[in-house]
Amino acid sequence: MVAVFLFACLNWYFNPQHLPLVSLLGLAFPFLLLLVMFFMVWWIFVKRKWALLSAIAIILGGREIVHFFAFNFNSGFVEIKNQNDIRIATWNVARFIEQRKNNNPGSQARYKMLQQIKKTDADILCLQEFASSPNADWYNNIIAIGRGLNYPFYYFPHFKDGNPLNSGNVIFSRFPIIDSGTVRFPRPTLPEALVFVDIKRGGKMIRIYTTHLQSNQFKKEDISKIEELKGGKSFWGNFPHIFSKLSFAIRQRSVQADMVNDIMKNSPYPVVFTGDLNDVPNSYTYHQVRGKLNDAFLKKGFGIGRTFSSISPTLRIDYFFYDNNFRLQQYKRVLSNYSDHYMLVSDFELIQEAK
Numbered sequence: 001m002v003a004v005f006l007f008a009c010l011n012w013y014f015n016p017q018h019l020p021l022v023s024l025l026g027l028a029f030p031f032l033l034l035l036v037m038f039f040m041v042w043w044i045f046v047k048r049k050w051a052l053l054s055a056i057a058i059i060l061g062g063r064e065i066v067h068f069f070a071f072n073f074n075s076g077f078v079e080i081k082n083q084n085d086i087r088i089a090t091w092n093v094a095r096f097i098e099q100r101k102n103n104n105p106g107s108q109a110r111y112k113m114l115q116q117i118k119k120t121d122a123d124i125l126c127l128q129e130f131a132s133s134p135n136a137d138w139y140n141n142i143i144a145i146g147r148g149l150n151y152p153f154y155y156f157p158h159f160k161d162g163n164p165l166n167s168g169n170v171i172f173s174r175f176p177i178i179d180s181g182t183v184r185f186p187r188p189t190l191p192e193a194l195v196f197v198d199i200k201r202g203g204k205m206i207r208i209y210t211t212h213l214q215s216n217q218f219k220k221e222d223i224s225k226i227e228e229l230k231g232g233k234s235f236w237g238n239f240p241h242i243f244s245k246l247s248f249a250i251r252q253r254s255v256q257a258d259m260v261n262d263i264m265k266n267s268p269y270p271v272v273f274t275g276d277l278n279d280v281p282n283s284y285t286y287h288q289v290r291g292k293l294n295d296a297f298l299k300k301g302f303g304i305g306r307t308f309s310s311i312s313p314t315l316r317i318d319y320f321f322y323d324n325n326f327r328l329q330q331y332k333r334v335l336s337n338y339s340d341h342y343m344l345v346s347d348f349e350l351i352q353e354a355k
Contacts, residue, residue, distance in 0.1 A: 002057045005032040009061040012287045016250040023250045026283045030068060030304070030314040033061070067281040068316075070301040077332040077345070081121065085329055085347040086201065089122035090210065090274035092318060092341035095131035099165055100138050110139060113338045118149050120334070120345055124199065125151060125172040126210035126274040128192075132156070135164035145172055155180040155197050168192060169210050169275075175201045183263060185214075185256045194260055198269060204350060206325075207267045211260060211275040213285065214252035216245055253279055257288035265291065270325030270350065276318050276341065289321070296320035296346045300331035307333065307342050320346050327351045 008025035016023040025032075040054030058065070081087050097109035117125065125145070132141040145151055151172035158166035169192060171177075179198040192212040199206050257277075264271055273293060279285035281295075297305045297316065307318035318341055322328065326348040334343040 002036060002053055005029075005036045005057055006060060008032050009064045009282065012064075012282055012284045014284065016247075016254040016284055021247070023284060024246060026280050027246075027312075029064065029280070029282050033058075033065065033068075064282045067286075067295075067298065068304065070298050070303060070305060072300055072302050074300065074302075074330070077330050079121075081123075081347060082329065082349075085349050086124065086206075087120075087122045087345065087347050088124045088126065088208070088272060088274065088320070089117070089120050089343055089345045090126040090128075090318065090320065091117075091343040092128040092212065092276045092339060094129050094339040094341070095165075095167060096139065096141060097338065098139065099131055099133070099163070109338050110141075112336075114144060114149070116334060116336055116338065116343065117145065120343065122345065123174050123201075124208055126208065127170050127172075128210065128212040128276045129167070130156070130170040131165050131167040132158070133163075133165045138164055142170075150174065153177040155195065157182040157193065157195060169195045169212055171195060171197045171208055171210055173197065173199055173208075175199045178205065183259065185252075185259065194256075194263060201350075205269045206350065207269040207271050209260075209264060209271065209273045209275070211256075211277075213256045213275070213277050213279070214249045215278050216249045249278065250285075253277070253285045254288070257285040261288045261291050264289075264293075271321075271323045272326065272348065273321040274319070274344075278317050280314070281316060286319075290319075293321035293323055294328070296322065296328055296331045296344075299328050300346075301333075305333065307344065309337060309340050309342065318342070318344055320344055322346075322348065325350060 008029045011022050011026045014022045036054050036057055040051050043051035043054060093113060096113055098107060130141065134140060142154065142156060146154055151174060153173040153176055154170060155177060156168065156170040158168045176199065177197045178200050181196050183194040185193060194209060194211040196207055196209045199208060264273065277285050277289060304314055305316045306313055308315040320331065329347040329349055331346045334345065
């Protein structure tokens with residue numbers, strides 16, 4: 001057990017292109033950690049020298065433990081923004097759940113999500129799995145957010161979604177967007193990309209990135225298979241199918257993560273990265289994308305910081321990264337169940353002169 005735990009701690013060193021099975025250990029990391037801790041306590045009462053082995057493993061795995069669990073205590077999130085700060089929100093909105101106009105009073109998921117965005121009052125809004133349509137029978141979310149919620153500037157390099165629906169990642173801003181760009185990921189992947197905008201605020205330039213990396217693309221029947229695996233049922237019948245999907249997605253994300261790392265290193269301006277990486281903190285994907293950037297949750301959050309509401313309570317897969325040109329003032333998760341992801345909100349102060 002100790003050996004498997006230590007291997008899980010080191011899995012991010014191995015490129016999933018070559019060893020996808022090792023990368024799956026990253027998903028099991030929190031459970032392996034709990035087992036090692038349990039056995040450490042158990043051995044204390046049974047055979048103390050064996051407890052030392054578990055303790056050493058926990059110490060050696062400390063680097064990954066602090067990537068997984070944040071230890072900050074704070075007094076909460078102040079909703080009123082400081083005039084010198086920049087508030088940025090990121091959210092995978094799952095195409096707002098409702099794409100076609102309807103009169104269903106029992107749903108109104110899209111309306112509730114728009115109200116949450118309005119209440120957040122972010123200066124910059126990064127949305128993944130965004131969707132909008134100019135068709136009169138479908139929702140035009142560009143207008144709803146741009147005009148309705150006072151975001152006069154936006155960048156939306158969209159894709160046709162097989163319907164009268166445009167989908168992709170979008171960045172809305174209340175500050176002028178001076179430049180923008182899109183980097184397409186190699187196929188086969190989801191129709192997503194790395195999107196960035198250069199924003200001018202008070203005579204200073206900053207660059208905001210957002211992306212959505214390859215999803216595992218689990219369908220309802222896949223979720224059912226995972227639940228059976230968690231219950232100890234039909235292992236050999238379900239595991240090969242789930243592993244095949246996971247290994248494909250992990251390999252694709254490793255390619256995308258390498259691209260994102262190379263691109264962000266060459267930014268001419270201070271950087272804030274937001275996005276849905278579809279991977280956990282001790283993964284190759286996380287470490288490649290983050291690089292030398294700071295993780296907002298680790299700086300201001302507490303606990304595990306789950307951002308995906310399904311499958312497992314350990315899944316922190318949405319992130320805020322930022323460079324040392326910024327000071328993070330505060331951070332929060334918005335724990336609503338409108339999307340299958342939680343919104344993240346951060347207030348930043350630009351502390352150095354931008355180029």
